[in-house]
Amino acid sequence: MATFRQNVEATIPALRRYARALTRDADTADDLVQDTLVRALRSEHLFHGGDVRSWLYTILTNLNRNRLRSLARRPALSPIEDNDAPDLAGPEAGGRDIERALATLVEDQRNALLLVVLEGLSYREVAEVQAVPIGTVMSRLARARVQIKNYLDGGRPALRRVK
Amino acid sequence: MIDRDSPVTEDELHAYIDGMLPADRKAAIAAWLSDHPEQAALVASWRAQAEGIRARYGAVVEEPVPERLKLDQVLSRNRTNGRSWAAIAAAAAIVAFIVGGAAGWMARGASAAAPTGFDAFASEALDAYKLYVVEVRHPVEVPGSERVHMTQWLSKRLGEELRVPDLQTIGLKLVGGRLLPGSTGAAAFYMYENSSGERFTIYCAKADLPQSALRYVSEDKFAAFYWADDKIAYVVSGPANREQLETVTKVVYEQIDKSAARKL
Numbered sequence: 543m544a545t546f547r548q549n550v551e552a553t554i555p556a557l558r559r560y561a562r563a564l565t566r567d568a569d570t571a572d573d574l575v576q577d578t579l580v581r582a583l584r585s586e587h588l589f590h591g592g593d594v595r596s597w598l599y600t601i602l603t604n605l606n607r608n609r610l611r612s613l614a615r616r617p618a619l620s621p622i623e624d625n626d627a628p629d630l631a632g633p634e635a636g637g638r639d640i641e642r643a644l645a646t647l648v649e650d651q652r653n654a655l656l657l658v659v660l661e662g663l664s665y666r667e668v669a670e671v672q673a674v675p676i677g678t679v680m681s682r683l684a685r686a687r688v689q690i691k692n693y694l695d696g697g698r699p700a701l702r703r704v705k
Numbered sequence: 706m707i708d709r710d711s712p713v714t715e716d717e718l719h720a721y722i723d724g725m726l727p728a729d730r731k732a733a734i735a736a737w738l739s740d741h742p743e744q745a746a747l748v749a750s751w752r753a754q755a756e757g758i759r760a761r762y763g764a765v766v767e768e769p770v771p772e773r774l775k776l777d778q779v780l781s782r783n784r785t786n787g788r789s790w791a792a793i794a795a796a797a798a799i800v801a802f803i804v805g806g807a808a809g810w811m812a813r814g815a816s817a818a819a820p821t822g823f824d825a826f827a828s829e830a831l832d833a834y835k836l837y838v839v840e841v842r843h844p845v846e847v848p849g850s851e852r853v854h855m856t857q858w859l860s861k862r863l864g865e866e867l868r869v870p871d872l873q874t875i876g877l878k879l880v881g882g883r884l885l886p887g888s889t890g891a892a893a894f895y896m897y898e899n900s901s902g903e904r905f906t907i908y909c910a911k912a913d914l915p916q917s918a919l920r921y922v923s924e925d926k927f928a929a930f931y932w933a934d935d936k937i938a939y940v941v942s943g944p945a946n947r948e949q950l951e952t953v954t955k956v957v958y959e960q961i962d963k964s965a966a967r968k969l
Contacts, residue, residue: 547776550776551776554770554776555765555767555768556766558765558766558768558770558774559763559766562765563761563762572773576773576779579774579779581901583776583779583780584902585901588898600900600901601901604903607946608945608946611945611946612925612926612945637757637760637761639757640757640758640760640761643754644758655758656758658723659723659755660762660763665720665725680716680719683719684715684716684719687754690754691747691750691751691754694754
């Protein structure tokens with residue numbers, strides 16, 4: 543089963559990238575990747591061909607969902623940053639803006655957008671990862687893009703309050 | 706956003722910037738956009754978002770992979786678990802015995818202590834869940850492929866006719882089962898797994914507990930639903946996601962209920 547392991551191994555950097563964008567925190571992201579790898583290796587027998595990469599994205603996406611749900615049950619752990627003043631300038635500014643814009647998205651929309659834009663998955667692959675029809679992926683993508691545009695165009699405070 | 710009569714759909718505009726269009730269609734849309742500045746601006750803003758996201762996170766793939774994420778590390782950690790499995794199992798069994806035994810003792814003194822016995826029962830099941838879900842090599846004694854043999858064997862050991870629920874309809878495959886020491890005698894333990902590797906377990910044992918409705922307990926990462934039937938108490942454990950666990954529990958409950966009804 544060397545090829546299975548090799549495929550998993552080759553995907554680790556991309557999984558780290560996806561997890562980083564999902565969690566916005568390097569340690570949390572790597573924890574998520576580690577859990578994903580443990581689960582993937584443990585469930586190797588459940589993998590019957592197909593694309594290892596999509597499967598790993600599926601596991602990571604589901605684990606992150608569980609993580610967010612357990613965070614949601616602990617209100618103290620989801621603070622909204624106070625120092626959320628718009629960035630004035632600097633090379634980091636755009637990056638932090640997009641980071642915050644992503645954070646305002648509904649989870650499924652964020653997952654869909656990142657899988658397409660950052661991870662380069664096809665719409666069909668994203669549909670498989672999210673276990674929804676392609677049409678749903680398209681509408682998630684469209685809504686994510688509208689939301690980010692609104693946020694970046696200055697709709698920030700209102701959107702924050704609406705959540 | 707896009708005119709109804711327009712030959713270009715919004716989906717196509719997304720596909721256009723995501724590079725998911727065939728070459729000829731791509732050219733057609735590029736031409737269309739040059740005549741539609743408003744849509745062109747919108748598409749440009751989407752493209753800028755995508756570039757912003759890639760600029761922010763793209764470089765992560767260039768970073769060296771931390772040691773703990775190297776497969777050898779992940780594997781060797783699993784293997785260590787495998788080796789020390791017997792020791793962990795023994796320790797957990799002893800803890801379960803003490804907790805369960807104490808609860809049983811209290812229950813003997815006062816029948817009002819039933820909830821305590823019940824909670825202890827659930828905590829034994831959760832301990833077993835936590836112990837075996839992480840197990841890579843020996844999560845079960847009898848594989849799910851030997852369902853009939855497993856059912857007979859566990860029924861014999863528990864002295865009750867058991868039924869191993871079939872959870873294929875909700876995407877859960879039977880990994881297998883094992884026999885565990887419980888505070889009130891032998892306990893049967895079945896493990897299921899979904900396609901993304903999440904594991905769910907059913908723990909059941911004869912218990913002198915009053916019949917009860919479903920109850921829910923959750924710990925940090927794990928949760929369980931438990932109830933007592935005629936002579937047997939059941940605990941369904943899984944990742945702490947109440948909605949998901951409830952779905953699983955309902956199917957388990959229905960199947961067990963049905964088989965109990967048949968016996969009457």
